[in-house]
Amino acid sequence: MRIVRLIGITWWLQLKMRSRSAFDGLLSLLWPLFFATTIFLMFRQGNAAGPAMLSAAVGAAVMGIWSATSTTAAFALQMERRQGTLELLVAAPTSFALLIVPLTLSMATIGAYSMIATLLWGRFVFGIHITVDDPAMFVVSVAVTVIAIGMLGFLIAIASVRYRTAWALGSALEMPVWLICGLVVAVSSLPAWVRPISWMLAPTWGMAAIRDSAQGGGNPLAGLAMCLGLAAVYGLIGWFLARWMVHSARVNATLALS
Amino acid sequence: MKGISFAVERGELFGLLGPNGAGKTTTIKMLITLLLPTSGRAQVLGYDVVKQAREVRRKVGYVFGGDRGLYERLSGLDNLRYFAELYGVAPREQRSRIGELLEMVGLQGRENERVEGYSRGMRQRLHIARGLLHRPEVLFLDEPSIGIDPVGARELRTTVKALVDQGTTVLLTTHYMFEADELCDRIAVIAGGNIVATGTPEDLKKRVSNGTVTEIEVFGLPDGVVPAVQRENGVRSAVVEERGQAQVLIVHAEPGADVTQAVLVQLEGSRVGRLMTREPTLEDAYIELVSAA
Amino acid sequence: MTSLRILFIGGLTSYRALFNWLTPWVLIPTFILSPIVHILLFAYIGRTAGVGDDRYFLIGNAVLNAAIPCLFAMGNTIGGERNQGTLPLLISSPAKRVPLFLGRALPVIVNGFVVAVVALGVGAVLLGVSLPTATWPALAIAVAVCSFSCTGLGLLGAAVALRVRETAVMSNVIFGILMIFAGVNVPLLALPGWMGAVANWLPLTHGIEAARQLAAGSGFAAIRADLFTEIALGVGYAGLGLLLLAWLERESRRKSTLDTA
Structure with missing residues (x-):
């Protein structure tokens, strides 16, 4: 109970903080729109229509969730370090991993705003018909994908506790995940050796479930199960990683800048 | 740190003095479990800082000087709510505890403003309130009066005295000697990673x-x-x-x-x-x- | 003499002081891996959408990535000073402004150039695009010109940073605009007319076009006009930047907006 409350309140306060920052708030709305616009223009140039356009719109929308998470997850702890709060988080009696999960969940939530913005942009600027076959399933799939992406961001954030330069790695993961998880390019069109990596990444399955529920057909539940399962695995890995990273940071004195 | 050894009694206000870079902050960070000592042992309230870190964290508070250590974009109240959550302050008790502390540090009425608009002194007072949320038995104050005006510094000293009177053990570092003289029951002077003297302020002066x-x-x-x-x-x-x-x-x-x-x-x-x-x-x-x- | 020292030594020193990215842990992901994935991403999207060919996306996106150091590093010459609290010291120094800021631009241009050339080379290998060796010198010149013009725009951004706090947001937005408008992934002809008109006034548009023609086998003569336009735009933006810097500096002293907190 206490854990649910902790995650809930921390998530809410983090969301409040992030929506007040031009960098996290405004940019995480705009940045994916630049890519979405380019993608829409490319598909339009290629005379795509109907389902192909819808698929591109939904994919571009999910890109925003990941980009709001990947770039900020690695940066957030650097910010905490700079403002001297990272030490306070570690010094608290609550497990560090539990504090970071709501942090990255709040980023993914901000990303969900950008998902809506992208869909509206596609609808009203590019006239893409956003028809959703199974709205309830669609919403559930998006929610699960947000959680899974938050958990993937959690892994990145944890790494940056120990390594002060990890922020660069986080930003560098933005586009690879877009590409590998089949957000706009089908996984089957990627080289064969890349595909196993796609399958280990939860967004791949979340994206599949979102597409299935939007277009009808397929089995969104199977995708959701894989997505949640992988998210749980990330959580578990992150939990152990966090203990190890915090220990190492305490030995090497990397929690503070000074 | 080379080799330092000292013991603080319960309910005591113990001062740690020394030049910049002498190892005061490092000592404190080891005691509040932010740093792991490479060798040697330390206990807080009988708990080992390496093996029983969680127990230590529940019982100690940490406040440092300067204007860092707060969430700028959140209000003072939200900062306190967040840390109340982290320290597991019971939900039913939170509201009254936060109100009590806001009044104690004189921030009531300003708690809904964002911290980025706070003055140095207000930030410092919010810091103290944050450090006291969970009623710590031991409070670590690392140069708490740095950069605050004389009136604020005097209020801070009054607050610290009141806490000690209520039974809190305090470990204080400061560069202001009159502050240490006025507040501390005992003092240790650290220089070059060693303790060069320990005693009451009177002892040190005489010695x-x-x-x-x-x-x-x-x-x-x-x-x-x-x-x-x-x-x-x-x-x-x-x-x-x-x-x-x-x-x-x-x-x-x-x-x-x-x-x-x-x-x-x-x-x-x-x-x-x-x-x-x-x-x-x-x-x-x-x-x-x-x-x- | 002093001005020359400020131009070269001051520029290089401030570059090293403001950027903590001169470590392989930042350098490799930011300046090598990211640009390459950027190229691959759009090449694959192009294949999916059935437009362009790999070479089109290779060149457009490789050159676009020169803009990252050019915009961010240049924008940060003011924003970074502000964050470190050294901005008032810089502004109150007697150093001449033109060499001071142009000096900061030089290392940035080199940085952008190297990023784009590496991306172009590695991207070509990964995608199996052949770029004849004979075209490389001319391509390098086109890339260098693009780095120069983007840095000019970056200097304008640096000037705005005297007033605007969120420099990184601004640089991101400019980058996004370049990506959409400058013919990186979508040919100008496929854009609505007004967008094409805007594109002609942006850096990169002409340079990328020149680079594509070179890779397709055109001689240097065919692209000379494009490169001159690109250079002229760079000079124009840099000049605007220096003017704006001088003006905002005076204004900020008058209205005390040059705060450091």
Whole structure:
């Protein structure tokens, strides 16, 4: 109970903080729109229509969730370090991993705003018909994908506790995940050796479930199960990683800048 | 840190003094479980800081000076709510505890403003409230009065005294000697990673400068006077401080020796202003201890 | 002499002081891996959408990535000073402004150039695009010109940073605009007319076009006009930047907006 409350309140306060920052708030709305616009223009140039356009719109929308998470997850702890709060988080009696999960969940939530913005942009600027076959399933799939992406961001954030330069790695993961998880390019069109990596990444399955529920057909539940399962695995890995990273940071004195 | 060893009694206000880089903050960070010692052992309230970190964290509070350590974009109230959550303050108790602390540090009415608009003093007070949320049994104050105005600093001292009166154990570091002198029951002086002295402020003053200090204001101190004074019998040290138009000759005397006349003889021919003889302060003691280390 | 020292030594020193990215842990992901993935991403999207060919996306996106150091590093010459609290010291120094800021631009141009050339080379290998060796010198010149013009725009951004706090947001937005408008992934002809008109006034548009023609086998003569336009735009933006810097500096002293907190 206490854990649910902790995650809930921390998530809410983090969301409040992030929506007040031009960098996290405004940019995480705009940045994916630049890519979405380019993608829409490319598909339009290629005379795509109907389902192909819808698929591109939904994919571009999910890109925003990941980009709001990947770039900020690695940066957030650097910010905490700079403002001297990272030490306070570690010094608290609550497990560090539990504090970071709501942090990255709040980023993914901000990303969900950008998902809506992208869909509206596609609808009203590019006239893409956003028809959703199974709205309830669609919403559930998006929610699960947000959680899974938050958990993937959690892994990145944890790494940056120990390594002060990890922020660069986080930003560098933005586009690879877009590409590998089949957000706009089908996984089957990627080289064969890349595909196993796609399958280990939860967004791949979340994206599949979102597409299935939007277009009808397929089995969104199977995708959701894989997505949640992988998210749980990330959580578990992150939990152990966090203990190890915090220990190492305490030995090497990397929690503070000074 | 080389090898330091000290014990703080429950309910005591213990001061840790030393120059920048001496290892005060490192010591505190080891005690509050932010750093792991490479060797040696430390216990807080009987809990080992390495093996029982969680227990230690529940019982200690940490407040540091300067304006970092707060979430700028959140209101003061939200900052407190967040940390109340992290420290597991019972939900039912949170509201009253936060209200109580806001009143104690004089921030009631301002708690809904964002911290980015707070002054240094307000931030520091919010920091203290944050550190006290979970009613810590031991409070670590790392240079808490740095950069706050004299009125704020005095209020801070009053708050700290009140906490000690209520039974909180406090470990304080500061660069302000009068603050340490006024507050601390006992003091340890760290220099170069070692403890060079421990004792009550009175002990330290006696131990180091068992004797008096004479300050003489001189307008136009001739060359060669200072070495001549230093050679006088009963003089332990003599230094000059510039104060505006005048120079002040500060002479530390051996215990029992009265050197005033001898020094005045050396100053014959110069214009002498005020003359003052005083007991050594903690600052005198500190400077001697640290320069000897 | 002093101005020359400020131009070269001052520029290089401030570059090293403001950027903590001169470590392989930042350098490799930011300046090598990211640009390459950027190229691959759009090449694959192009294949999916059935437009362009790999070479089109290779060149457009490789050159676009020169803009990252050019915009961010240049924008940060003011924003970074502000964050470190050294901005008032810089502004109150007697150093001449033109060499001071142009000096900061030089290392940035080199940085952008190297990023784009590496991306172009590695991207070509990964995608199996052949770029004849004979075209490389001319391509390098086109890339260098693009780095120069983007840095000019970056200098304008640096000037705005005297007033605007969120420099990184601004640089991101400019980057996004370049990506959409400058013919990186979508040919100008496929854009609505007004967008094409805007594109002609942006850096990169002409340079990328020149680079594509070179890779397709055109001689240097065919692209000379494009490169001159690109250079002229760079000079124009840099000049605007220096003017704006001078003006905002005076304004900020008058209105005390040059705060450091």
